[in-house]
Amino acid sequence: MSIQNLNTFDPFADASKGADDDVQDGLVHIRIQQRNGRKTLTTVQGLSSEYDLKKIVRACKKEFACNGTVIEHPEYGEVLQLQGDQRENICQWLTKAGLAKPDQLKVHGF
Amino acid sequence: MAEDEAIFDPTLKKKKKKKKTTFDIDAALAEGNDGADGSANGPEEGETVAAADQDQNDDTADIDLDFTKQKKKKKKKPFSTDDLDAALRSASPNVSAFGSGKDDDLKSSHQDEETLDDETFNLDFGKLKKKKKKKNLDEIISEADVKSEDKENVDENSISWVGSDRDYTYEELLNRAFEIMRDKNPDMAAGKKQKFVMRPPQVVKIGAKKTSFANFTEICKMLHRQPKHLLDFLLAELGTSGSVDGNSQLIIKGRFQQKQIENVLRRYIKEYVTCHTCRSPDTILQKDTRLFFLQCETCGSRCSVASIKSGFQAVTSKRAAIRAKTA
Numbered sequence: 001m002s003i004q005n006l007n008t009f010d011p012f013a014d015a016s017k018g019a020d021d022d023v024q025d026g027l028v029h030i031r032i033q034q035r036n037g038r039k040t041l042t043t044v045q046g047l048s049s050e051y052d053l054k055k056i057v058r059a060c061k062k063e064f065a066c067n068g069t070v071i072e073h074p075e076y077g078e079v080l081q082l083q084g085d086q087r088e089n090i091c092q093w094l095t096k097a098g099l100a101k102p103d104q105l106k107v108h109g110f
Numbered sequence: 111m112a113e114d115e116a117i118f119d120p121t122l123k124k125k126k127k128k129k130k131t132t133f134d135i136d137a138a139l140a141e142g143n144d145g146a147d148g149s150a151n152g153p154e155e156g157e158t159v160a161a162a163d164q165d166q167n168d169d170t171a172d173i174d175l176d177f178t179k180q181k182k183k184k185k186k187k188p189f190s191t192d193d194l195d196a197a198l199r200s201a202s203p204n205v206s207a208f209g210s211g212k213d214d215d216l217k218s219s220h221q222d223e224e225t226l227d228d229e230t231f232n233l234d235f236g237k238l239k240k241k242k243k244k245k246n247l248d249e250i251i252s253e254a255d256v257k258s259e260d261k262e263n264v265d266e267n268s269i270s271w272v273g274s275d276r277d278y279t280y281e282e283l284l285n286r287a288f289e290i291m292r293d294k295n296p297d298m299a300a301g302k303k304q305k306f307v308m309r310p311p312q313v314v315k316i317g318a319k320k321t322s323f324a325n326f327t328e329i330c331k332m333l334h335r336q337p338k339h340l341l342d343f344l345l346a347e348l349g350t351s352g353s354v355d356g357n358s359q360l361i362i363k364g365r366f367q368q369k370q371i372e373n374v375l376r377r378y379i380k381e382y383v384t385c386h387t388c389r390s391p392d393t394i395l396q397k398d399t400r401l402f403f404l405q406c407e408t409c410g411s412r413c414s415v416a417s418i419k420s421g422f423q424a425v426t427s428k429r430a431a432i433r434a435k436t437a
Contacts, residue, residue: 033349034364035426045422076422108347108421110370 024048024100030087032109042087044080051099053078059097064089308332311375313368316361323371326360333383335395339418340378346420347374387411 026046033041047053053070057080061068068082082090087107094100309332312324323344330337337354344362345352352362385393385406392407395415405412425432 029421031349031421033424033426038365041424041426043422043424071422071424073422079422079424081424108349110348110366110373 024051024104026104027106028094028100028104030090030105030107032085032087039083040085042082042085042090044082044090045076047078047080047099049077053080056080056099057082060086060090060093063093308375308379311368311371313366313371315365319363319365321362321364321366323360323362326354327358329375333379333391334393335382339382339395342418343378343382344371344374346418347377349420349423382415385409385411386413 025048028047029043029045031043031045033043035041047056057068057070060066060080060082064082064084064086066083066086068080071079071081073079080090087109091102091105091107094105095102309325309329311326311329314322314324316322326340327337330340333340341352341354341360344360348362348364348366350362350364352360354360379391382395382402382404383393384391385404385408388406388409388411390406390408394405394407396403396405402415402417403412404415
């Protein structure tokens with residue numbers, strides 16, 4: 001015999017999933033780092049782990065005509081790393097591909 | 111060979127792109143302004159042309175203006191006709207005076223009349239044009255600079271429905287409400303933009319690899335912030351290392367231009383200096399249980415601000431050197 005009123009019910013169960021199927025949560029930090037000379041590196045941190053970063057980096061490399069890798073970091077998870085100043089490019093590309101909304105992108109650096 | 115060329119081309123393009131990105135924001139702003147100016151100028155020119163075409167019959171011109179202006183023109187139509195009548199009345203005595211003074215043939219007087227009429231029409235069109243200009247400006251630039259003109263328009267608007275028995279529109283009422291609000295409390299944040307004047311950072315290159323931020327402590331004092339906090343932010347944003355040296359200047363590793371530092375400072379001021387609610391720069395930054403809170407002195411609001419994190423840092427120096435250091 002079970003009393004229905006005593007059943008546990010989590011009212012926030014579907015709230016934690018997100019309203020629509022938006023996998024990306026939290027900010028995507030796009031940073032730039034100076035290397036020697038006028039060379040720079042662009043890092044993209046905070047992309048959702050649901051995404052296949054390897055595929056993303058493959059597409060980015062082709063699109064921006066630059067090299068890039070995925071770096072596994074113990075604290076920040078998988079981080080995308082691209083050669084050159086790709087901040088504008090990656091912002092446009094991420095929004096165009098629908099991977100992140102413009103207000104989820106945070107561009108750092110000068 | 112083809113591949114080589116293909117490789118060479120992107121590098122050239124990249125360089126160009128990089129150059130662009132350095133003054134990208136300003137250029138974009140300038141472009142935006144240009145665009146706005148162009149759009150502001152465009153319709154006016156069009157109007158002038160239209161007015162020139164329709165010099166002879168003013169009625170069609172009025173109708174045309176009606177279409178372009180839609181409902182705002184409604185109250186102007188009686189005005190314009192009145193103006194025209196008044197102008198004609200004022201013009202006719204002028205013409206008669208002219209004719210009597212001139213002692214010429216009737217034909218010439220007629221011609222004079224016509225020309226004068228044309229002139230009056232032209233004057234009328236000028237008036238209309240001016241009014242339209244104001245409207246355009248209001249629509250495009252809603253800045254504090256145009257406020258005086260705005261006021262005039264709003265006054266017109268507020269008066270316009272008093273005499274007539276037509277319904278007032280929502281926009282007119284909204285303008286009226288805002289106008290009253292601005293009149294009652296002129297130093298409100300919503301009324302006008304509060305300018306926050308800053309001394310520009312003095313950025314000097316030291317050698318090939320370092321940059322000096324000479325008036326760093328001075329700027330900290332102006333912002334009423336701890337130098338350490340600003341230092342943390344700058345270094346985290348720029349992704350480099352640096353320190354304050356003996357004569358209170360900041361030495362940053364890497365090559366940076368004044369414009370770039372300005373950008374970062376602007377972001378710092380936006381996040382950590384100006385109040386998020388009322389945008390006043392009169393704020394205090396407090397640390398409370400590991401979180402920074404921004405307390406506004408003007409409006410009394412208190413909100414937490416983002417903590418400074420440098421985030422992921424890629425390896426940019428020689429790996430062998432790091433290995434030598436750690437080992």
